[in-house]
Amino acid sequence: MAAETAEAPGAPFVAGQDAVLRVENLSKHFRQRKRFGRPSPVVRAVDDVSFDLARGETLGLVGESGCGKTTLSRMILRLIEPTSGKVFLDGEDVTRLEGRHLRTFRQKVQVVFQDPYASLDPRQKVGASVGEPLTNSGLSRERKLEIVHETLERMGLQRGQARLFPHQFSGGQRQRIGIARALSVTPQVLLLDEPVSALDVSIQAQVLKLLRDLREEYGLSYILISHDLSVVRHVSDRVMVMYLGRIVEIASKHDLYTAPRHPYTASLLSAAPVPDPDVERVRERIQLAGDPPNPVNPPPGCAFHQRCFHASALAEKLPDDEVEVLADGRRVPGACARLQPALAPGAAGTRWSACHFPLENEETAAITA
Amino acid sequence: MTVKSDEGDVLLDIRSLRTRIETLRGVVHPVNDVSLQCRAGRTLAVVGESGSGKSMTFLSVLGLLPAGGSIESGSVTYLGREISTASPKEMRRLRGKSIGMIFQDSLAGLNPSFTVGEQIGDVVRHHENASRSQARERAIETLGLVGLPNPRERVDYYPHQLSGGMRQRVMIAMGVALRPRVLVADEPTTALDVTVQAQIMELLDGLRRELGMSLVVITHDLGVVARYAEDVAVMYGGRVVEHGSVRQVLKSTNHPYTEALLRSSPRPDASVAELDPIPGQPPNLLAVPPGCGFHPRCHRRDGREDCTVQIPQLRALSPTSQLTACHHAEEMVMQEVST
Numbered sequence: 208m209a210a211e212t213a214e215a216p217g218a219p220f221v222a223g224q225d226a227v228l229r230v231e232n233l234s235k236h237f238r239q240r241k242r243f244g245r246p247s248p249v250v251r252a253v254d255d256v257s258f259d260l261a262r263g264e265t266l267g268l269v270g271e272s273g274c275g276k277t278t279l280s281r282m283i284l285r286l287i288e289p290t291s292g293k294v295f296l297d298g299e300d301v302t303r304l305e306g307r308h309l310r311t312f313r314q315k316v317q318v319v320f321q322d323p324y325a326s327l328d329p330r331q332k333v334g335a336s337v338g339e340p341l342t343n344s345g346l347s348r349e350r351k352l353e354i355v356h357e358t359l360e361r362m363g364l365q366r367g368q369a370r371l372f373p374h375q376f377s378g379g380q381r382q383r384i385g386i387a388r389a390l391s392v393t394p395q396v397l398l399l400d401e402p403v404s405a406l407d408v409s410i411q412a413q414v415l416k417l418l419r420d421l422r423e424e425y426g427l428s429y430i431l432i433s434h435d436l437s438v439v440r441h442v443s444d445r446v447m448v449m450y451l452g453r454i455v456e457i458a459s460k461h462d463l464y465t466a467p468r469h470p471y472t473a474s475l476l477s478a479a480p481v482p483d484p485d486v487e488r489v490r491e492r493i494q495l496a497g498d499p500p501n502p503v504n505p506p507p508g509c510a511f512h513q514r515c516f517h518a519s520a521l522a523e524k525l526p527d528d529e530v531e532v533l534a535d536g537r538r539v540p541g542a543c544a545r546l547q548p549a550l551a552p553g554a555a556g557t558r559w560s561a562c563h564f565p566l567e568n569e570e571t572a573a574i575t576a
Numbered sequence: 577m578t579v580k581s582d583e584g585d586v587l588l589d590i591r592s593l594r595t596r597i598e599t600l601r602g603v604v605h606p607v608n609d610v611s612l613q614c615r616a617g618r619t620l621a622v623v624g625e626s627g628s629g630k631s632m633t634f635l636s637v638l639g640l641l642p643a644g645g646s647i648e649s650g651s652v653t654y655l656g657r658e659i660s661t662a663s664p665k666e667m668r669r670l671r672g673k674s675i676g677m678i679f680q681d682s683l684a685g686l687n688p689s690f691t692v693g694e695q696i697g698d699v700v701r702h703h704e705n706a707s708r709s710q711a712r713e714r715a716i717e718t719l720g721l722v723g724l725p726n727p728r729e730r731v732d733y734y735p736h737q738l739s740g741g742m743r744q745r746v747m748i749a750m751g752v753a754l755r756p757r758v759l760v761a762d763e764p765t766t767a768l769d770v771t772v773q774a775q776i777m778e779l780l781d782g783l784r785r786e787l788g789m790s791l792v793v794i795t796h797d798l799g800v801v802a803r804y805a806e807d808v809a810v811m812y813g814g815r816v817v818e819h820g821s822v823r824q825v826l827k828s829t830n831h832p833y834t835e836a837l838l839r840s841s842p843r844p845d846a847s848v849a850e851l852d853p854i855p856g857q858p859p860n861l862l863a864v865p866p867g868c869g870f871h872p873r874c875h876r877r878d879g880r881e882d883c884t885v886q887i888p889q890l891r892a893l894s895p896t897s898q899l900t901a902c903h904h905a906e907e908m909v910m911q912e913v914s915t
Contacts, residue, residue: 272740407625407858408625408796408837409853410853412854413854413855415851416853437842441847479770480797481799482841483845484802484826487803488802494774494775494778
């Protein structure tokens with residue numbers, strides 16, 4: 208199963224010295240439980256992922272369910288241990304921190320979860336939840352209470368509401384409480400895991416606006432995980448697309464949305480409907496066949512080749528000996544079916560993508576028009 | 577007041593429907609004076625936030641209201657026959673066979689201990705007095721219709737053996753197994769990935785065309801509305817506040833709530849510099865504001881008194897325009913023309 212990989216040309220680092228977070232060749236391979244003594248397959252949930260996050264930047268992370276977004280974020284939070292690779296915060300290797308050092312690290316990287324109904328303890332008063340990250344801060348009780356009140360007020364809630372329980376709040380308010388809890392320890396990096404997906408449309412905009420203001424105010428850097436391409440476009444500076452555990456494209460928001468280089472990115476963008484009937488009725492749409500492949504048994508070569516519209520179009524123009532015929536009769540270039548493409552930069556050195564035949568500007572113009 | 581349209585026969589006609597639910601904290605009216613038509617071969621989108629009454633409207637129609645719920649007034653006719661007063665037995669015959677419904681959560685809608693073929697077959701046997709083998713054949717045929725690859729093999733799968741997208745297809749198969757004339761899809765794509773969302777919506781749209789059904793899509797996704805719907809009803813606080821063609825409502829809205837929704841949503845195809853959030857919360861049905869339900873959050877109210885006193889009725893500003901329930905809709909239209 209060890210797929211052949213094209214030679215790696217480095218990693219998509221952009222921030223240099225200014226990076227607050229840096230992830231190097233991070234992998235997490237889960238071994239499934241042994242069944243009746245048979246050797247168990249390995250799931251490469253995250254496979255050789257490298258990127259960095261500049262101070263004050265928002266990096267959007269998109270991909271379908273099962274692409275490894277959540278596993279990646281858990282490793283960054285040190286909630287699970289990576290199989291290999293390293294995570295650096297402010298230039299310091301935090302991959303193996305323990306004890307007191309790990310506790311200090313946890314104050315610097317915080318998380319806001321998706322479901323504001325599930326992520327707050329229903330039996331704990333809101334003030335206690337918000338103050339919980341401060342437990343090991345060594346601050347006095349009075350100072351901690353003060354911080355809780357200040358943070359809640361900054362979120363647009365009242366200090367008196369610290370004495371209420373979660374069920375007394377609406378979904379939007381609960382998400383503000385979740386954000387307050389993450390910010391009470393003044394972290395540097397905030398991991399936002401689908402922060403507005405559970406909220407009503409009218410409330411989403413309130414929370415997005417709040418997040419944007421807080422980033423300036425607290426000097427935060429965000430990693431925003433979302434399946435909603437509109438939200439990612441609105442909030443992010445750069446966007447990273449994952450497919451089956453690997454980065455398939457990472458580029459500035461503008462480049463990625465107006466001229467995607469990876470066919471998978473183009474397919475995602477084309478699938479997102481636009482709230483304008485005049486645009487939507489004339490737009491050509493790329494229909495992806497099937498579901499994402501099973502990560503237990505990933506396809507050889509490029510993980511996307513079985514669903515890729517670009518590969519089948521290219522195969523039309525190739526002689527038979529350069530084409531591979533798939534089980535369903537589709538034809539793709541031989542390279543796509545055999546060789547795993549490495550993440551490589553485009554001509555300008557930005558816009559990294561992992562495709563043997565990245566889309567050219569004129570090809571993407573037709574898709575994103 | 578209803579939208580004038582000549583296209584497609586009216587299959588389901590909802591008029592001034594008002595539904596009540598008795599709760600521990602008092603009586604609420606999740607559906608209030610709602611009128612909608614479902615026409616053969618057309619897609620109606622019902623848009624709104626939680627508590628807007630969009631799902632409750634169709635649960636009322638299908639007789640599936642939660643305990644303590646009942647239709648208080650108004651009428652619902654299917655092919656000219658009144659069904660709001662039908663007996664539970666008549667409703668059971670109607671559901672699935674005439675009006676099918678697909679719910680949001682595909683995992684919760686399927687029984688994990690029966691194969692998908694048995695579950696679809698059950699629907700068929702319950703309604704059509706078919707034998708086991710006939711029901712099984714129909715299940716296979718329907719699974720093929722909804723685009724499940726290898727239906728003859730997959731008919732014997734249990735739900736856990738299928739992916740989220742395939743389970744959603746099975747749910748749709750259950751909804752259309754009896755070939756209903758009206759299909760109501762309640763948030764059919766909310767929990768799915770964008771690529772699967774697109775597949776499911778294309779499937780529903782194709783089934784509508786193929787079977788000549790009337791499709792009702794209950795959603796909060798304005799992108800889905802723009803692509804698939806012909807007619808749109810925007811609901812707020814249990815009432816329809818704007819109702820018209822998709823171009824009328826999304827391109828030249830006559831209601832401040834629709835306008836605010838569009839301004840507060842980010843778009844995948846353009847960079848929006850600044851979103852305009854709608855202040856406050858969606859309305860609490862236990863404490864519906866007097867007058868126009870949207871007035872506490874409305875950016876166009878400007879301190880006017882009538883908004884807080886009188887409930888605005890749906891009306892058309894001109895013979896060709898959509899219906900709007902805003903006292904000051906004329907003003908909005910004037911401003912649009914002048915800018």
